[in-house]
Amino acid sequence: MDLLENKISVEFSKRFGSSGVIVKAPGRVNLIGEHTDYNQGFVLPGSIGKYIAVKIKPNSIDKCRVYSLDYNSEVQFYPNEISNLFPHWAKYIAGVVIEMMKDGYQVQPFDAVFTGDIPLGAGLSSSAALESAFALAINHIFDFKIERRDLALIGQRAENIHAGVQCGIMDQFASLLGEDRTLLKVDCRSLEYERIPFHPDNTMIVLADTLVKHSLASSEYNIRRQQCNAGLQEIQKIDSKISSLRDASIDLIEAIKLKVDSKVYDRCKYVVEEITRTTQACEALKVDDYVTFGKRMYETHYGLSELYEVCCKELDLLVETATTVTGVYGARMMGGGFGGCTINLVSKDNTESFIESVGEKFKLRFGQLPKFYLVEISKGAHVVE
Numbered sequence: 001m002d003l004l005e006n007k008i009s010v011e012f013s014k015r016f017g018s019s020g021v022i023v024k025a026p027g028r029v030n031l032i033g034e035h036t037d038y039n040q041g042f043v044l045p046g047s048i049g050k051y052i053a054v055k056i057k058p059n060s061i062d063k064c065r066v067y068s069l070d071y072n073s074e075v076q077f078y079p080n081e082i083s084n085l086f087p088h089w090a091k092y093i094a095g096v097v098i099e100m101m102k103d104g105y106q107v108q109p110f111d112a113v114f115t116g117d118i119p120l121g122a123g124l125s126s127s128a129a130l131e132s133a134f135a136l137a138i139n140h141i142f143d144f145k146i147e148r149r150d151l152a153l154i155g156q157r158a159e160n161i162h163a164g165v166q167c168g169i170m171d172q173f174a175s176l177l178g179e180d181r182t183l184l185k186v187d188c189r190s191l192e193y194e195r196i197p198f199h200p201d202n203t204m205i206v207l208a209d210t211l212v213k214h215s216l217a218s219s220e221y222n223i224r225r226q227q228c229n230a231g232l233q234e235i236q237k238i239d240s241k242i243s244s245l246r247d248a249s250i251d252l253i254e255a256i257k258l259k260v261d262s263k264v265y266d267r268c269k270y271v272v273e274e275i276t277r278t279t280q281a282c283e284a285l286k287v288d289d290y291v292t293f294g295k296r297m298y299e300t301h302y303g304l305s306e307l308y309e310v311c312c313k314e315l316d317l318l319v320e321t322a323t324t325v326t327g328v329y330g331a332r333m334m335g336g337g338f339g340g341c342t343i344n345l346v347s348k349d350n351t352e353s354f355i356e357s358v359g360e361k362f363k364l365r366f367g368q369l370p371k372f373y374l375v376e377i378s379k380g381a382h383v384v385e
């Protein structure tokens with residue numbers, strides 16, 4: 001039993017007795033393909049070895065009782081109940097229950113305790129991991145046999161409808177379908193995916209956490225979605241068959257340039273370029289061409305910083321500094337933006353000097369060191385046997 005499993009087991013026994021199953025769902029990194037999922041483009045995430053762990057069993061009362069170890073707080077709710085008075089973490093869980101019931105699954109009351117070791121607000125999708133852990137756990141204890149792709153969609157709806165963030169499918173998908181040493185190239189239109197092996201001998205994924213919590217992220221995120229839609233509507237006046245930015249060409253984006261707000265033009269240009277870039281980057285990765293892959297990562301960063309405008313000065317400095325360090329293939333901000341981490345592809349021999357140089361520059365400018373994580377692409381959500 002690892003630390004997380006042990007912590008929830010001790011607490012679970014105290015509150016609800018000893019039987020129960022443990023389910024774990026991980027956070028994710030995304031190598032490339034940012035802000036493309038809700039435009040039906042491609043993404044390239046992988047699940048990481050940091051998890052939300054839940055211990056759960058059906059109970060014989062009429063309410064669900066869920067205890068969060070990290071917030072030291074218990075919430076009780078009927079399976080079809082959700083309230084604005086719930087703490088934010090409980091909305092994700094009650095949201096999952098409600099969305100499952102909408103799909104016709106009769107979720108019965110249960111008891112659960114959960115904890116996690118995914119850093120919060122760092123852009124590693126702790127909320128998607130929470131939704132995915134509960135979706136898989138409930139599916140397991142009531143033997144619903146829901147496919148993982150559908151569990152991901154349930155988690156996404158919980159977040160869209162009940163937590164108010166219009167997120168795409170990437171995070172829940174990566175948490176539920178991730179695999180050890182494998183990245184997922186997901187087509188966010190069809191939800192088909194290709195597994196791309198990722199276990200380079202000499203290259204590391206290093207995350208540098210600005211420690212800036214992305215508090216702006218949810219409101220600005222929803223605004224980006226509206227801007228993409230505004231661009232799409234203008235494109236549809238030219239070609240009504242186009243149903244998402246996935247199908248738009250750069251020529252079409254140029255054709256609407258003078259008809260839309262300049263921000264809308266910038267957002268759409270970034271998305272169309274990023275979708276193409278992601279496909280190119282995946283091809284490079286398949287032949288272990290990290291140099292090309294890294295270049296695409298930098299291009300993504302500049303697009304996110306200048307056209308999509310979801311960066312901050314801390315993220316920009318981390319990437320700028322990474323360009324000056326030997327052995328760094330590529331670096332970029334990762335996830336929704338406005339804080340959180342950069343993802344860096346660094347040759348193993350240079351990892352230490354990377355951490356040192358980037359840390360030093362960051363401290364000089366912002367007065368504190370960023371946090372670094374060396375990440376392994378690990379097993380996706382699973383029931384602990």
Ligand code: GLA
Pocket residue numbers: 033034035036037038125167168169170171335336337
């Ligand atoms: C957040 C969302 C994802 C995705 C990324 C940006 O993590 O939850 O769906 O849109 O931002 O790529």
